Amino acid sequence: MTVKDMGCRTNVLHLLSDEAKIRKASPIKTTMKYFSDPNIVFLGAGMPSGNMFPFESISFKSVSLDDVNGTGAVEGCIHRDKSDLEICQDVPLGVALQYGNSRGQPELISFLKEHTSIFHNISINDWDLITTAGSTQAWDACLRLFCNRGETVLMEEYTYSSSLEAAVAQGLNCVAMKMDKDGIKVDKLSEMLRDWDVAVQGPFPKLLYTIPNGHNPTGCTLHEERKPELVRLASQYDFIIIEDDPYYFLQMNEFGAPELNVPGDVNEMQWFKENFVNKLGRSLLEWDDVGRIIRLESVSKTFAPGCRLGWAIGPRYLLDHLWNYHEVSMQSTCGFAQTLINGMFQRWGQIGYMKWLLRLRNSYSMKRDHCLTQCQKYLPNEVCSINLPISGMFFMVYIDPHKHPKFEREFKSKVDLLEEHLYNSFVQNGMLLACSSWFRVDPNHNKILAFRGSYASVDAEKMQNGIIMLGNVIKAEFCL
Amino acid sequence: MTVKDMGCRTNVLHLLSDEAKIRKASPIKTTMKYFSDPNIVFLGAGMPSGNMFPFESISFKSVSLDDVNGTGAVEGCIHRDKSDLEICQDVPLGVALQYGNSRGQPELISFLKEHTSIFHNISINDWDLITTAGSTQAWDACLRLFCNRGETVLMEEYTYSSSLEAAVAQGLNCVAMKMDKDGIKVDKLSEMLRDWDVAVQGPFPKLLYTIPNGHNPTGCTLHEERKPELVRLASQYDFIIIEDDPYYFLQMNEFGAPELNVPGDVNEMQWFKENFVNKLGRSLLEWDDVGRIIRLESVSKTFAPGCRLGWAIGPRYLLDHLWNYHEVSMQSTCGFAQTLINGMFQRWGQIGYMKWLLRLRNSYSMKRDHCLTQCQKYLPNEVCSINLPISGMFFMVYIDPHKHPKFEREFKSKVDLLEEHLYNSFVQNGMLLACSSWFRVDPNHNKILAFRGSYASVDAEKMQNGIIMLGNVIKAEFCL
Numbered sequence: 001m002t003v004k005d006m007g008c009r010t011n012v013l014h015l016l017s018d019e020a021k022i023r024k025a026s027p028i029k030t031t032m033k034y035f036s037d038p039n040i041v042f043l044g045a046g047m048p049s050g051n052m053f054p055f056e057s058i059s060f061k062s063v064s065l066d067d068v069n070g071t072g073a074v075e076g077c078i079h080r081d082k083s084d085l086e087i088c089q090d091v092p093l094g095v096a097l098q099y100g101n102s103r104g105q106p107e108l109i110s111f112l113k114e115h116t117s118i119f120h121n122i123s124i125n126d127w128d129l130i131t132t133a134g135s136t137q138a139w140d141a142c143l144r145l146f147c148n149r150g151e152t153v154l155m156e157e158y159t160y161s162s163s164l165e166a167a168v169a170q171g172l173n174c175v176a177m178k179m180d181k182d183g184i185k186v187d188k189l190s191e192m193l194r195d196w197d198v199a200v201q202g203p204f205p206k207l208l209y210t211i212p213n214g215h216n217p218t219g220c221t222l223h224e225e226r227k228p229e230l231v232r233l234a235s236q237y238d239f240i241i242i243e244d245d246p247y248y249f250l251q252m253n254e255f256g257a258p259e260l261n262v263p264g265d266v267n268e269m270q271w272f273k274e275n276f277v278n279k280l281g282r283s284l285l286e287w288d289d290v291g292r293i294i295r296l297e298s299v300s301k302t303f304a305p306g307c308r309l310g311w312a313i314g315p316r317y318l319l320d321h322l323w324n325y326h327e328v329s330m331q332s333t334c335g336f337a338q339t340l341i342n343g344m345f346q347r348w349g350q351i352g353y354m355k356w357l358l359r360l361r362n363s364y365s366m367k368r369d370h371c372l373t374q375c376q377k378y379l380p381n382e383v384c385s386i387n388l389p390i391s392g393m394f395f396m397v398y399i400d401p402h403k404h405p406k407f408e409r410e411f412k413s414k415v416d417l418l419e420e421h422l423y424n425s426f427v428q429n430g431m432l433l434a435c436s437s438w439f440r441v442d443p444n445h446n447k448i449l450a451f452r453g454s455y456a457s458v459d460a461e462k463m464q465n466g467i468i469m470l471g472n473v474i475k476a477e478f479c480l
Numbered sequence: 481m482t483v484k485d486m487g488c489r490t491n492v493l494h495l496l497s498d499e500a501k502i503r504k505a506s507p508i509k510t511t512m513k514y515f516s517d518p519n520i521v522f523l524g525a526g527m528p529s530g531n532m533f534p535f536e537s538i539s540f541k542s543v544s545l546d547d548v549n550g551t552g553a554v555e556g557c558i559h560r561d562k563s564d565l566e567i568c569q570d571v572p573l574g575v576a577l578q579y580g581n582s583r584g585q586p587e588l589i590s591f592l593k594e595h596t597s598i599f600h601n602i603s604i605n606d607w608d609l610i611t612t613a614g615s616t617q618a619w620d621a622c623l624r625l626f627c628n629r630g631e632t633v634l635m636e637e638y639t640y641s642s643s644l645e646a647a648v649a650q651g652l653n654c655v656a657m658k659m660d661k662d663g664i665k666v667d668k669l670s671e672m673l674r675d676w677d678v679a680v681q682g683p684f685p686k687l688l689y690t691i692p693n694g695h696n697p698t699g700c701t702l703h704e705e706r707k708p709e710l711v712r713l714a715s716q717y718d719f720i721i722i723e724d725d726p727y728y729f730l731q732m733n734e735f736g737a738p739e740l741n742v743p744g745d746v747n748e749m750q751w752f753k754e755n756f757v758n759k760l761g762r763s764l765l766e767w768d769d770v771g772r773i774i775r776l777e778s779v780s781k782t783f784a785p786g787c788r789l790g791w792a793i794g795p796r797y798l799l800d801h802l803w804n805y806h807e808v809s810m811q812s813t814c815g816f817a818q819t820l821i822n823g824m825f826q827r828w829g830q831i832g833y834m835k836w837l838l839r840l841r842n843s844y845s846m847k848r849d850h851c852l853t854q855c856q857k858y859l860p861n862e863v864c865s866i867n868l869p870i871s872g873m874f875f876m877v878y879i880d881p882h883k884h885p886k887f888e889r890e891f892k893s894k895v896d897l898l899e900e901h902l903y904n905s906f907v908q909n910g911m912l913l914a915c916s917s918w919f920r921v922d923p924n925h926n927k928i929l930a931f932r933g934s935y936a937s938v939d940a941e942k943m944q945n946g947i948i949m950l951g952n953v954i955k956a957e958f959c960l
Contacts, residue, residue, distance in 0.1 A: 023649035026641055027918040034912050041946030043933035044912040046696060046873050050937070052843060053784040054824065054836060056553070059539040073536070097784035133613060133788075133810045140809035149629070161506055166808040169503035216526060304533040304577035306815025308613075328646040329620040330613045334814030335786025344534065356534060363532060393526050432514050432524040438507040453523035457530070466521030 011317055012292045015206055015240055020145045020321050029327065032100055050094035056080060058093065060340050062347075074347040078339050089346040096335035102327055103319075104131030104311070105335075108342040112311055115350060119277055120313075123289045128316035130323055131333040133308045135244050135296040139209070140166045141325055142242050142294060145318075146207050147172055154208040154239075156184060158439040160216040163209060163244070173202035176441040181387050183222030184210060186229045193237050207240045213281060214247030214392015217439045217452035221251075221391045224281060231287035243284045243295040246310075247392040249302050249357045251280050252365040255372065255388055259362040262355065272354050281391075291315030294322075299341060301393070302360060309337040364393065364456070367463075371395065371455035374464050378471035380480050393456035396436065397470075401449040405479050415447035422477065423451070429473050431466050491797055492772045495686055495720055500625045500801050509807065512580055530574035536560060538573065540820050542827075554827040558819050569826040576815035582807055583799075584611030584791070585815075588822040592791055595830060599757055600793075603769045608796035610803055611813040613788045615724050615776040619689070620646045621805055622722050622774060625798075626687050627652055634688040634719075636664060638919040640696040643689060643724070653682035656921040661867050663702030664690060666709045673717050687720045693761060694727030694872015697919040697932035701731075701871045704761060711767035723764045723775040726790075727872040729782050729837045731760050732845040735852065735868055739842040742835065752834050761871075771795030774802075779821060781873070782840060789817040844873065844936070847943075851875065851935035854944050858951035860960050873936035877913065877950075881929040885959050895927035902957065903931070909953050911946050 031044040057079045064073040076086055080093045091105040103109065113129050116122070132138035147153060149171040155164065157176035167174050178188040196204055210230075212222040222230075234241050253260055262271055284293050291314065298310030312322060326332065345353060368389060375386050375397070385398045399422070401407050401415050411417040419435050426433055433451035437443075455463065474480075511524040537559045544553040556566055560573045571585045583589065593609050596602070612618035627633060629651035635644065637656035647654050658668040676684055690710075692702040702710075714721050733740055742751055764773050771794065778790030792802060806812065825833060848869060855866050855877070865878045879902070881887050881895050891897040896917055903915050913931035917923075935943065954960075 018651065019649045022651070023645065026645060028641060028914060031912055031914065034907070039910050040907070041911050041938060041942050041949070043935070043938060043946065044914045046934050047937045048781055048785065048873070050784075052840065054542050055784070055820070056541040056543045058541075058820065061536045061538075062534050063536045097786035099785045133814070136808065137810045161508060162808045162811075165504065165506060169499045169805075169808070171498060171502070301528055304530075304535070304815070305528065305579045306577035306812065306818075308811065308814040325649075328616065328642045328649070330617045330810060331642075331788065332786065334613070334788040334817050335784070336816035336820055337814050340535070340538065340816055360532065393528070427514065427520070430519050430521060432511055432520050432522050434508060434511065434524045454526050455523070457527045458521060458523060462521050466523065469521070 010290050011315070012238070012240060012290065013317070015146055015238070016321060017144060017146050017148050019148075020325065023321070023324050023328070025324050026327050035100065045099065047099050050080065050098055053080065053094065053097050055093055055097070058336070058340070060343060062344060074344065074352075076343045076347055078343055087346055089342070091339040091342050093335075093339065096339035098335075099331075102332040103323055104129075104333060105338045105342060107346070108338050111342065111345045111350075115353065116313060118273075118350060119280065120283045120285060122283075122285045122313070123287065124291045124315055126291075126316045127285075127313060128319045129311050129313050130319050130326075131338065132296070132298075132310040132312055133330050133333055134300055134305075134310045135246050135298045136162055136166075137308070137330065138296045138310055138312050139163050139242065139244060141322060141329070142207075142296075143167055143170055143172065144325060145321055146240050150203065152202045152205040154189075154205045155441045156210060156215065156218075157441055157445075158217055158436060159209070159441055160211060160244075161438050164439070164441060167209075174441050175201060175205065176445065177208075179218065179220065181220050183212065183215060183220050183226065184230065186226040186233070190229070190233055193233060205237070205239050207242060208234060209242050209244065210284075211244050211247070212284070213245055214250050214389060214394065216247075216392070217394055217434065217436060218387070218396050219389035219392055219394040220387060221281065221389070227282060227284055228287045231284055231293070234292055235290060239292070241284055241288075241293045243293060245283070245295060246298045246301050248280070248297065249360060250364050250393060251391040252361060252368055252389075255369060257365070259365070260358060261362075262358070268351050272351065276354060276358060285313065291318065294318060302357060303341060307337045307341060309333055309341055367455040368395075370460050371453075371463055371467070374467035378468045380471060380475050380478070382480060383478050384474060393454045395453050395455065396450045397433065397453060398448065398450045399474065403478055415449050419449055422449075425473050425477060426451075426470065429469055431470050431473070433470075490770050491795070492718070492720060492770065493797070495626055495718070495772075496801060497624060497626050497628050499628075500805070503801070503804050503808070505804055506807050515580065525579065527579050530560065530578055533560065533574065533577050535573055535577070538816070538820070540823060542824060554824065554832075556823045556827055558823055567826055569822070571819040571822055573815075573819065576819035578815075579811075582812040583803055584609075584813060585818045585822060587826070588818050591822065591825045591830075595833065596793060598753075598830060599760065600763045600765060602763075602765045602793070603767065604771045604795055606771075606796045607765075607793060608799045609791050609793050610799050610806075611818065612776070612778075612790040612792055612806075613810050613813055614780055614785075614790045615726050615778045616642055616646075617788070617810065618776045618790055618792050619643050619722065619724060621802060621809070622687075622776075623647055623650055623652065624805060625801055626720050630683065632682045632685045634669075634685045635921045636690060636695065636698075637921055637925075638697055638916060639689070639921055640691060640724075641918050644919070644921060647689075654921050655681060655685065656925065657688075659698065659700065661700050663692065663695060663700055663706060664710065666706040666713070670709070670713055673713060685717070685719050687722060688714060689722050689724065690764075691724050691727070692764070693725055694730050694869060694874065696727075696872070697874055697914065697916060698867070698876050699869035699872055699874040699932075700867060701761065701869070707762060707764055708767045711764055711773070714772055715770060719772070721764055721768075721773045723773060725763070725775060726778045726781050728760070728777065729840060730844050730873060731871040732841060732848055732869075735849060737845070739845070740838060741842075742838070748831050752831065756834060756838060765793065771798065774798060782837060783821060787817045787821060789813055789821055847935040848875075850940050851933075851943055851947070854947035858948045860951060860955050860958065862960060863958050864954060873934045875933050875935065876916065876930045877933060878928065878930045879954065883958055895929050899929055902929075905953050905957060906931075906950065909949055911950050911953070913950075
């Protein structure tokens with residue numbers, strides 16, 4: 001369906017970039033409806049013959065899930081032809097590796113839409129879902145979709161460095177939004193928008209970017225009470241929201257709480273609804289009744305980053321424009337990724353996938369608990385503080401620069417110089433943390449001394465040794 | 481190595497876009513050198529733990545190659561850990577699916593560089609190769625790398641519609657280069673550049689885009705004698721060349737010639753050098769001694785389009801900038817595609833891969849011969865003509881509009897109206913061809929009546945029936 005068909009619906013097409021407004025759907029795309037018509041000799045597209053694809057089949061085996069939430073190991077083989085498929089929701093290699101289906105393979109899209117409907121009550125009726133090559137690609141594409149050079153993007157005052165770099169290189173005016181431990185300070189944002197001064201702050205914002213859960217780099221999570229107000233501001237001041245939410249399923253158990261496991265004798269879907277789905281934060285999409293929000297999800301944190309598979313959820317009329325851009329850039333998400341991950345999904349089913357997500361949740365909760373326990377134990381609280389993350393893979397070590405004996409004399413009271421010095425000290429002593437300045441949207445403002453750590457990939461013993469070492473370096477540096 | 485390290489080398493950095501000039505390498509990238517250092521507790525990057533990737537292993541089986549060039553079927557299993565690998569050049573899943581290696585997995589890059597060195601004598605010393613998500617993605621990225629809004633790109637007068645659409649949407653001034661059956665008319669290009677009028681034609685060209693082999697849509701191939709002159713013009717007038725060459729290995733045997741097969745008792749590498757490699761057209765890279773050409777290759781036509789795996793070859797200092805862009809957009813090529821295709825490559829070896837390419841060559845030659853034979857037999861040569869393609873998957877049916885009885889009266893001598901009418905007639909009669917107007921760079925110029933066909937994916941019998949049908953429709957339309 002094209003935008004014209006949408007009739008009287010309120011939309012935000014006026015917020016598209018010049019580029020997106022010019023870009024047309026490919027005329028060749030219109031011929032694809034004839035591709036599988038047996039009455040048509042299709043010489044229209046430059047599609048190699050499927051029987052010249054060198055892969056006869058690919059197979060996969062999942063890890064064995066032998067804990068209480070396990071669904072057992074699954075395995076599958078994806079053949080080239082539809083007629084040889086093990087299960088009918090598989091995407092045969094001959095289709096997965098061919099041109100076409102640039103929105104994503106229907107079997108995968110269908111699974112993901114069902115999954116989305118379990119977790120989110122999306123307000124608008126005509127929502128859709130298309131695959132991406134992960135959220136970093138999708139964010140770059142969204143910027144191209146909405147922003148012209150010089151226009152303004154609102155970002156959390158610290159944000160994912162690649163997201164920032166993408167926007168800065170495109171010549172966009174990135175304006176920082178104040179945060180606290182509950183994410184964007186929506187009251188401050190409201191004031192900033194009310195008092196917006198074009199001469200000082202640049203053009204009025206066109207787009208707001210947020211990482212609501214397990215925020216990178218701060219580890220904080222946007223409070224539920226702030227969400228409706230944030231969407232209301234987007235509506236009042238007419239801007240787009242991009243909700244980049246790769247850490248949604250890394251919302252953790254309470255600190256120190258035991259693992260959350262499915263009891264043996266329950267209706268599993270009902271149990272998941274009550275004990276998992278309903279306990280998670282809501283997507284901003286739930287408050288959007290116009291269709292001005294695009295939500296980005298990804299398997300980078302639930303499967304693996306190298307899959308380069310994600311998806312965008314939002315109003316169909318905006319995703320049509322994203323689709324048009326994809327057709328003349330990445331074309332489609334990798335067919336291997338789609339057919340393999342779809343193969344796993346179809347064998348797990350929705351409940352099996354939720355069990356996997358629960359397993360992840362328990363695993364990250366345990367890692368977080370261990371890491372934070374070590375921090376409480378070994379970091380000197382006279383100069384260090386740490387926010388407890390309730391989602392994601394990051395935590396921040398905040399350090400009071402004024403307590404460093406050489407801060408004024410040797411580092412001229414410059415936080416960035418002390419940051420660099422401490423970063424090098426940590427590395428020399430065998431501990432690598434990321435500098436918060438790498439993530440700072442406004443380079444001239446808010447010079448907090450802080451380092452980002454991640455408990456995602458380091459094992460328990462190494463983590464303990466690392467934190468002990470970190471504590472020792474800080475104590476030595478601060479003469480404690 | 482950074483650009484600064486390159487010392488006195490001549491380069492074309494002044495031709496980078498504003499966006500590319502601003503874009504910095506990610507600071508987090510600099511920490512990756514510590515990732516595998518056993519003395520460092522690495523809390524720096526948000527990398528999920530490899531033992532939380534749900535894929536334990538993936539396996540693949542190639543088609544069986546039982547003809548004379550066959551290397552036999554190969555199969556392999558890629559495990560998660562390095563220690564379980566079948567062969568040491570495999571990329572373990574734990575690495576392929578992790579962050580890092582955004583230029584491409586070293587094992588794959590190494591195979592592709594060796595392959596490149598067999599086929600091309602690249603002039604510059606410091607050339608490199610990085611993976612892409614296919615040439616459409618790479619072309620979009622190259623435009624972002626070099627062109628600012630309003631700048632001029634030279635394109636063949638007909639070109640791949642997605643390449644054109646990408647450039648037009650970015651607000652670029654796309655100027656058509658005249659072609660004949662041997663590709664770009666380099667003499668006409670030279671005159672155009674000499675007489676360039678900024679007031680009429682827009683800014684002086686910054687970039688030239690060409691599809692030298694099996695040109696899409698015309699099917700023509702750039703003549704060898706024109707290549708050095710084309711590169712010389714780029715040097716004289718200081719612009720970049722993007723050589724988009726997905727059809728390189730679809731250079732075919734002579735029309736009607738028998739299959740080319742490896743004899744049983746020869747030094748295979750030497751045989752391939754003499755009978756295959758040396759008979760293929762040369763890359764423009766062979767004449768580039770400055771480093772102003774980027775060559776785009778892809779497995780879309782040699783493996784399958786859905787792999788979304790390609791690579792760019794060019795001077796390292798320009799590919800570094802492409803890399804910086806990839807890091808904040810697609811991040812890396814899909815890990816499944818990389819590890820699976822690398823797995824196939826490593827088991828085939830260079831010679832096995834060349835056997836596969838030879839098989840493709842024979843297969844396309846046969847399809848082309850069959851298709852063109854039918855065209856000669858069934859299309860009315862009073863109104864139709866066809867260029868014989870020597871590479872690629874496309875042919876063009878040129879039709880003389882003036883011989884259509886209703887051309888002047890009913891179609892007001894407008895080629896596009898007759899084109900649309902004929903397109904619909906063809907479809908109604910069960911034959912789908914693409915309209916040449918879909919590929920036309922200058923919409924106001926060069927109104928040739930022509931349709932693009934492809935012999936790539938239709939079997940012999942269907943092809944014959946289709947061409948007979950096409951001939952009948954044309955005869956009826958032109959009252960022959």
